[in-house]
Amino acid sequence: MGNPNRDRFDDTPWIDHGLHTLEVPTSFHPDTAAARARVDLAVRVAIGRRRRLLVVSALGVIALVGLPGTRALAKQMWNQLVLRRVVVVDVPRSDLADSVVEMFTMKPVASFNTGLDDRAAAERLADMHLMLPGNGVPSREPAWQAIEHLRLSTRPLDVVAIERALAAAGASDVTVPPEWEGTTLVAEGGPIIVADWNGMQLLQAAPFHITTSSSLQFSAFMTLAFRVFGQPPDAAATLGAALQTNPALVMRFPKRARIRSVPLQSGEHGVLVEEGAPEGAAFFWSTPGRIFALSGDELSAVQAAAIANSMR
Amino acid sequence: MQQAERSAAPPATAEAPFDFDVVFRTNYQSIARAVVRIIGDPARAEDLAVEAFCRLWRRPAAHGEQSGGWVYRTAVRLALDELRRRARRQRYEQLFSAFRGTAPAADELFSAAEERGRVRAVLSRLSRRDAELLLLRNEDLSYADIADAVGLNPESVGTLLVRARQAFGKEYVRTYGQP
Numbered sequence: 001m002g003n004p005n006r007d008r009f010d011d012t013p014w015i016d017h018g019l020h021t022l023e024v025p026t027s028f029h030p031d032t033a034a035a036r037a038r039v040d041l042a043v044r045v046a047i048g049r050r051r052r053l054l055v056v057s058a059l060g061v062i063a064l065v066g067l068p069g070t071r072a073l074a075k076q077m078w079n080q081l082v083l084r085r086v087v088v089v090d091v092p093r094s095d096l097a098d099s100v101v102e103m104f105t106m107k108p109v110a111s112f113n114t115g116l117d118d119r120a121a122a123e124r125l126a127d128m129h130l131m132l133p134g135n136g137v138p139s140r141e142p143a144w145q146a147i148e149h150l151r152l153s154t155r156p157l158d159v160v161a162i163e164r165a166l167a168a169a170g171a172s173d174v175t176v177p178p179e180w181e182g183t184t185l186v187a188e189g190g191p192i193i194v195a196d197w198n199g200m201q202l203l204q205a206a207p208f209h210i211t212t213s214s215s216l217q218f219s220a221f222m223t224l225a226f227r228v229f230g231q232p233p234d235a236a237a238t239l240g241a242a243l244q245t246n247p248a249l250v251m252r253f254p255k256r257a258r259i260r261s262v263p264l265q266s267g268e269h270g271v272l273v274e275e276g277a278p279e280g281a282a283f284f285w286s287t288p289g290r291i292f293a294l295s296g297d298e299l300s301a302v303q304a305a306a307i308a309n310s311m312r
Numbered sequence: 313m314q315q316a317e318r319s320a321a322p323p324a325t326a327e328a329p330f331d332f333d334v335v336f337r338t339n340y341q342s343i344a345r346a347v348v349r350i351i352g353d354p355a356r357a358e359d360l361a362v363e364a365f366c367r368l369w370r371r372p373a374a375h376g377e378q379s380g381g382w383v384y385r386t387a388v389r390l391a392l393d394e395l396r397r398r399a400r401r402q403r404y405e406q407l408f409s410a411f412r413g414t415a416p417a418a419d420e421l422f423s424a425a426e427e428r429g430r431v432r433a434v435l436s437r438l439s440r441r442d443a444e445l446l447l448l449r450n451e452d453l454s455y456a457d458i459a460d461a462v463g464l465n466p467e468s469v470g471t472l473l474v475r476a477r478q479a480f481g482k483e484y485v486r487t488y489g490q491p
Contacts, residue, residue, distance in 0.1 A: 018484070035358060
């Protein structure tokens, strides 16, 4: 048998010679410390990306939320949205292509994450007093991060594709204004401050701004969206009108998620979204001028309410 | 700093504690060298070596005693992919040169086709496994280590290496003639 590590092809030594020409340049001195720092940085970015996804799901729930208080509705912009009231809207159609759904729901298109040294740095960046739970989370200081800016957008509207989706839903009474071709809804917000207790994260931010093109009439747009999503005409019109009064970020959330409305001491309700492993659970609520998202591997309604009620 | 250390600690598997830092410090230099041998570009080699470790961090299933072999193989694969990308680009560039009527002269072609370049070009055309086996063997890894890294039965490494060498030789001769 001989040495098992000895190659058995001495008849072609030129192959070995060729492979051995692949030498390490004499000037090559890998910098282990620098490389280790780069790995750390990449890992932190990956963690940030995961948080960003949590934010996305946070907004996904906000998407199901009606916003109170009629806002001065400039033709193109709704400012300072305040989240107070929760409306869960079911989308019965399961045959819709993602490309169609994405014309009415928002996805992040740009964000910028940064690490923060401590709470003081986070407050300076956010320009507000940050609230933390009084109970229900570890008492130690969390790690701080920020999503300095988050921009979300719908996919540009494709009138022909929408008309096709409406026809498939049996909504032959609806017409899509041709001038809506290419229209998008854009929402921008930030900084979103993230306090991380290693397994439980709390996000808080000021309300987002929504921008539309001037040709778009928001109520009609949302009514159309709900028709495409399979709502009957009356329900779609009611929802569209509600969102005209109380504009919201319109996001999607997975069907598999279990959603519960959880009453808070303030008299408002939060929304608990339980997706199970590995996504875990997230709880969303708001106070005037601020939206919150709490996420963890496990989070019960009792825990979520206790934490939200103890914020100070 | 404390945060960075905590952030970079990958999740441990249930079976055994895993020290990413130890694996990194033990293997980084040799892996970076293995990559630079393959692609010949020092800066890019460090990029790819770092990327291999990032992938290890993100893959808890690879954490454990075999981590060194796993990251080695991953780095070699990344380097081979890089070689293939470069070979593709070269082909396109040559194509464009031909369209422009400025195809490189024969001696220019051969200046780029010195032995090292030829070997890299041939490796880029081999099957991934053949190229991996040859490169890992070229790193003086034992059959057992190669088997660990590539996920083969150690008994079959010798046979597969023979086939890989045959494939290399055949491709080399087909492209450049008998050396």
